[in-house]
Amino acid sequence: MAKPFDATLKQLLDLFAVDWIDWLAPKLGLPATVAVDPLDVDLSTVQVCADKVFRLRAPAVGILHLEPQSSWDGEFPNRLLLYNALLHDRYGGPVYSVAILLRPDANASTLTGVVSRRFGDGTEYHRFHYSVIRVWELNADELLAGGLGALPLALLTNDARGRIGELVDRLDRRLREPGVDEIKRRTIMTSSYILLGLRYDEEVFHNAFQRVSGMKESSSYQYILREGRQEGQQEGQLQTLRETLLDILSDRFGQVPIELVAEVAIATDPLLLKTAIRSAAKVSSLAEFHLTHG
Numbered sequence: 001m002a003k004p005f006d007a008t009l010k011q012l013l014d015l016f017a018v019d020w021i022d023w024l025a026p027k028l029g030l031p032a033t034v035a036v037d038p039l040d041v042d043l044s045t046v047q048v049c050a051d052k053v054f055r056l057r058a059p060a061v062g063i064l065h066l067e068p069q070s071s072w073d074g075e076f077p078n079r080l081l082l083y084n085a086l087l088h089d090r091y092g093g094p095v096y097s098v099a100i101l102l103r104p105d106a107n108a109s110t111l112t113g114v115v116s117r118r119f120g121d122g123t124e125y126h127r128f129h130y131s132v133i134r135v136w137e138l139n140a141d142e143l144l145a146g147g148l149g150a151l152p153l154a155l156l157t158n159d160a161r162g163r164i165g166e167l168v169d170r171l172d173r174r175l176r177e178p179g180v181d182e183i184k185r186r187t188i189m190t191s192s193y194i195l196l197g198l199r200y201d202e203e204v205f206h207n208a209f210q211r212v213s214g215m216k217e218s219s220s221y222q223y224i225l226r227e228g229r230q231e232g233q234q235e236g237q238l239q240t241l242r243e244t245l246l247d248i249l250s251d252r253f254g255q256v257p258i259e260l261v262a263e264v265a266i267a268t269d270p271l272l273l274k275t276a277i278r279s280a281a282k283v284s285s286l287a288e289f290h291l292t293h294g
Contacts, residue, residue: 016149
């Protein structure tokens with residue numbers, strides 16, 4: 001999954017776990033009243049790391065494993081099986097694995113919800129079941145009526161096309177209801193802006209968001225507005241450096257804040273990024289890391 005979108009979804013899952021569980025529970029056959037505890041999963045013994053994992057609490061038992069995906073990956077089903085087996089070994093079961101496909105580019109005929117392993121004669125010796133949620137097939141209006149944390153997904157549905165401006169206005173109104181603090185509002189709005197880049201050109205979502213009060217004061221929004229869509233070899237090199245930097249930070253320290261992801265996404269100085277990569281490998285915490293623009 002591309003790093004800015006990856007970090008954005010992880011932060012939404014961290015901050016609004018209750019909303020996501022409420023939304024997913026009926027799709028997975030879990031009790032409506034199920035609660036969860038986030039798990040800080042480290043499967044480093046085999047150099048893999050599942051995206052988000054929760055321990056289910058009464059009236060359900062087991063582990064909930066969520067894997068957002070924004071691009072096609074032929075090994076994705078096999079990786080889900082590996083994560084499922086490792087999580088079961090580490091924490092016990094059952095383990096509910098859920099592939100959350102954010103756009104059609106992530107879809108594939110192999111994502112059937114089943115991984116079947118067979119001997120040479122065709123006899124099946126192992127069968128693994130997982131759930132697949134294709135966000136673009138969901139109903140935008142139903143998502144906008146749900147919990148706050150999953151609201152940004154409404155903008156990624158197929159039925160959002162042609163009415164992005166309307167849906168952003170409704171999203172903004174939901175976030176201005178009593179009980180929603182300013183930090184949550186700005187986090188969800190900025191996350192929505194970033195995630196729209198999965199399906200639309202910058203002009204489309206910029207026009208939709210520029211009317212939203214408070215967005216212009218968001219540093220993440222300003223960073224993204226300045227991001228440019230350069231092409232060619234230079235941009236390819238820059239993108240590689242950006243992804244390398246975010247890989248190092250996320251591998252060493254876990255969740256990378258949206259503000260920092262957005263700042264890295266618009267960095268255009270290769271020397272700055274190379275220096276930041278060396279720094280990321282040395283600092284002892286995210287608080288010590290700073291990406292400064294020359």
